[in-house]
Amino acid sequence: MLPTDGDGVPDAAGIRDEVVEALVMFVRALRRAGVDVPANAGVVGAQALVEVGFDDEDRARAALRAALVTRAEGVETFDRLFGEFWRRLAAHLDGDANDALDDAPDGALAPLGAESAPSDEAAETAAAEMEPGDDWNDGDLPLVRSAIEPGASDGQETDSTTATYSPSGRPETVTVDVGALIDDDPLDAAVDRLVGSLASLRGRRWRRAGSGERADPRRALRQSVATGGTVASLPERARRETAVQVAVLADVSQSVLDVVDRGFLLRFLRTLTARVRRSRVFFFDSDVRDVTTAFDEPTTADAVRALERAETSWGGGTRIGHAVETVRREHSEAIDRRTVALIVSDGLEMGDVAGLEREMTWLASRSRGVLWLNPLAANPEYEPTPAGMAAALQAVNGLFAFIDSRDILEIARQLEQYGIGGRIGLEYDPRRRQKTTRPDTKTKP
Amino acid sequence: MTDEPSATAGRDTTESTGFDDVSxxxxxxxxxxxxxxxxxxxxxxxxxxxxxxxxxxxxxxxxxxxxxxxxxxxxxxxxxxxxxxxxxGLAAENALYEWNYTKQLLAVQADERGVDDPDASVFDEEYLLERPLLQVxxxxxxxxxxxxxxxxxxxxxxxxxxxxxxxxxxxxxxxxxxxxxxxxxxxxxxxxxxxxxxxxxxxxxxxxxxxEPPSFEKEKSIVERKVPELDGAIATELCAVTQRLRQEPLRKQPGVAETLDWARAIAQLRADDGTGPLSPAEIEHTIGCLLKEVDDVERIDEAMLETLTEAAQRARGNE
The missing domain is CATH 3.40.50.300 (P-loop containing nucleotide triphosphate hydrolases)
Incomplete structure (x- = not known):
């Protein structure tokens, strides 16, 4: 945690936005869960947090409960969701906020109750950085492109497509036309960049660096002892880059297979597996299958053949909570603090939503971070309102679109720029923002 | 008080409370x-x-x-x-203020005060009956x-x-x-x-x-503080009985106030009678301190008394 003054108030202006954002997300999660949270509760909650400080989880819980909850019925839900809020907040304060602390010139926490609009800046910055050809289309923005739609696979865009899916589905053996699995350079490049962005995630520890990003005052002081208190040279330091492992939980239920290019999904998994140091891949629909070994094959075609040989099935119903629970119970070694969990799913949970929420909280607390890749989110009108998606969102570091290599590039770009604990996700995707700001966007009169 | 209405609508509710420096x-x-x-x-x-x-x-x-x-x-x-x-039916005049009409009338009749004269009006602090909100x-x-x-x-x-x-x-x-x-x-x-x-x-x-209803430990601590004359072991038994009763589907659950009433009653009854364990008869005769609904009292039959006594004995044994 950050250094604090006598009252436990963080002594850093730079964390203000992070605290506000975590609080806003928490308030949203409470409202989605049915808790009656007053309109001004976020401001009061921020004031309460500043009063009690950030050192003691129990004090913070009591303070926020007093500020955000107005009915006894909401207390249990609040307590259930608070853990994830605190984990997210602690991650901000422990990790990225240290940077802000070093940069903070005056060391005072700005009033949290005041209005702030931090969220749009990132998207604006990203939009400004986009290359001219990076936008989705010159005309209408893309909607969900499905492998079952004619023309989707050869790059043609479709208009106003509504994804169709089967909520339950019937499992079938994995079959893909191997001949269609041609090399895809853009995807390879995108996955390379994604892996690079994950592998370049900085840990909390510092390392000595010849030309680091920060001065190392402690080392300078130690060295100055030998020169009678004179600092002869200013040593520098940089964050250690930690090795990142990846665990992919790929939803292969019928509802996902209906909207995602199966070849793209398999190529992505194969390329990702080949490029990270350690990976685990699980297929899930209504059951969970560990298919890691299949993706150890040298090519995607070989991986598909391996899946076929193993009679791996897909196309069942969607039970995301059950899948995470199974991983927790039977493959818990697949997830640790160095593992980035990637969930490829449309979030259309057909199982117990409360169970999904519980399991996602476990996954978030156990892993380095959770990224949710949602094929449906490629639609610029998409909002994460389905019950399962909404329940899981509070434990997710970032929700992203997942339909082609450009989505992978966008994930990588955000990770490179803001890190996995930063403000990343669909809301910061400039392509969505462009949709609302483009002057030539056609709207109905 | 102020003589003229003042505009304070934009007042910041976080200004000094007199308690804002409390640690x-x-x-x-x-x-x-x-x-x-x-x-x-x-x-x-x-x-x-x-x-x-x-x-x-x-x-x-x-x-x-x-x-x-x-x-x-x-x-x-x-x-x-x-x-x-x-x-x-609580109304503003019961919560805020009332004018002392009798006193105003007498003042007007005695020609000491009037209604329109700003210097000698009956609408003065002297004739104002402050109710709780105005008192505050x-x-x-x-x-x-x-x-x-x-x-x-x-x-x-x-x-x-x-x-x-x-x-x-x-x-x-x-x-x-x-x-x-x-x-x-x-x-x-x-x-x-x-x-x-x-x-x-x-x-x-x-x-x-x-x-929330207090835990066993918290309730015991409350009883020991509020009813110090009661033996500690009996306080333990009382709290165990109350906690057990709260598991029953009663029309009105006993609160801490009822537990304290019961503890004081037992302390009075046992003033000269040592520190022996609670008996079923003792519980039955004093259960009215805990349960305030006839239906609830009627639920305390022999089987329930036995259950409550067992809970009390178990708690005493765990001491």
Whole structure:
């Protein structure tokens, strides 16, 4: 945690936005869960947090409960969701906020109750950085492109497509036309960049660096002892880059297979597996299958053949909570603090939503971070309102679109720029923002 | 008081409350001095209410210690407790102020005062009968008083609207007299037994504290503090019985207040009778201290008495 003054108030202006954002997300999660949270509760909650400080989880819980909850019925839900809020907040304060602390010139926490609009800046910055050809289309923005739609696979865009899916589905053996699995350079490049962005995630520890990003005052002081208190040279330091492992939980239920290019999904998994140091891949629909070994094959075609040989099935119903629970119970070694969990799913949970929420909280607390890749989110009108998606969102570091290599590039770009604990996700995707700001966007009169 | 109405609509509710410098240690000391057993959640929430200057809405079952909280704050910080007991039909004149019509009439008849003369009007402070809300606003002193608005759910919704003005700006406008504004914000404790839902507007202005029935350990600690004359082992048995009773589907669960009543009753009855274990007959004869509904009392048959006695003995054995 950050250094604090006598009252436990963080002594850093730079964390203000992070605290506000975590609080806003928490308030949203409470409202989605049915808790009656007053309109001004976020401001009061921020004031309460500043009063009690950030050192003691129990004090913070009591303070926020007093500020955000107005009915006894909401207390249990609040307590259930608070853990994830605190984990997210602690991650901000422990990790990225240290940077802000070093940069903070005056060391005072700005009033949290005041209005702030931090969220749009990132998207604006990203939009400004986009290359001219990076936008989705010159005309209408893309909607969900499905492998079952004619023309989707050869790059043609479709208009106003509504994804169709089967909520339950019937499992079938994995079959893909191997001949269609041609090399895809853009995807390879995108996955390379994604892996690079994950592998370049900085840990909390510092390392000595010849030309680091920060001065190392402690080392300078130690060295100055030998020169009678004179600092002869200013040593520098940089964050250690930690090795990142990846665990992919790929939803292969019928509802996902209906909207995602199966070849793209398999190529992505194969390329990702080949490029990270350690990976685990699980297929899930209504059951969970560990298919890691299949993706150890040298090519995607070989991986598909391996899946076929193993009679791996897909196309069942969607039970995301059950899948995470199974991983927790039977493959818990697949997830640790160095593992980035990637969930490829449309979030259309057909199982117990409360169970999904519980399991996602476990996954978030156990892993380095959770990224949710949602094929449906490629639609610029998409909002994460389905019950399962909404329940899981509070434990997710970032929700992203997942339909082609450009989505992978966008994930990588955000990770490179803001890190996995930063403000990343669909809301910061400039392509969505462009949709609302483009002057030539056609709207109905 | 001010002679002329003043515009204070934009007042910041976080300005000085007279309690905004209270530390957690001071608050704990106040609770300790008044034998109020408060867990960390209560301490943190009350501390926030004091520092932020926001009213504290306390909900919980009857007898959970909601009213006691306000009394303890007033006693612990050596300030005045002003209580407004709410009831159906409570009107502004009962909560805010009334003019002393008899005195006004006599003054006019004696030609001492008039109605229109600003220098000798009967609409003066002398003829004003302050009710609890106005008493709080016009109170002076270093430490503002503690205002207890008790059982606000018994009052009508119209009364909540009246409270909104007072709780938002801590001022009230008297047409014939002017605006009365609190010099320092009072501490406001509002209690509710949840017999009806309160308005969102009122809840939005308050911090919220839900007082749960106490755990066995906390209740035992309360009994030992409040009824020191009772033997510790018997206090343990009493609390075990109460906790066991709360598991039953009673029409009215016994609160801490009932436990204390029962403890005092047992202490009186056992004044000369040692520290032996509670007997079924003793429980049966005094169960009326705990259960206040006929239906609940009738549930205490022999089997239930045996269950309660076993719970008491088990707790004593675990001591």
């Amino acid at each position: 957690e240690d001071e608050l704990r000391a106040a609770f300790e001095a008044t034998d109020y057993v408060a867990d960390d959640d209560i301490v943190t929430t009350v501390l926030l209410a004091l520092r932020l200057g926001r009213p504290l809405l306390v909900e919980g079952e009857p007898g959970a210690g909601k009213t006691e909280l306000a009394k303890v704050l007033a006693t612990g910080f050596d300030t005045e407790l002003i209580r407004l007991q709410c009831y159906e 606003l016009s109170a002076g002193g270093d430490r503002p008083p503690v205002l207890l608005i008790d059982e606000v759910d018994r009052a009508d919704e119209e009364f909540e609207a009246l409270l909104l003005e007072v709780l938002s700006d801590f001022q009230v406008s008297i047409p014939e007299f002017g605006t009365v504004e609190a010099e320092t914000q009072p501490v406001v404790i509002i209690t509710s037994n949840r017999t009806r839902a309160l308005s969102d507007a009122l809840k939005r202005r308050c911090l919220f504290l839900h007082v």
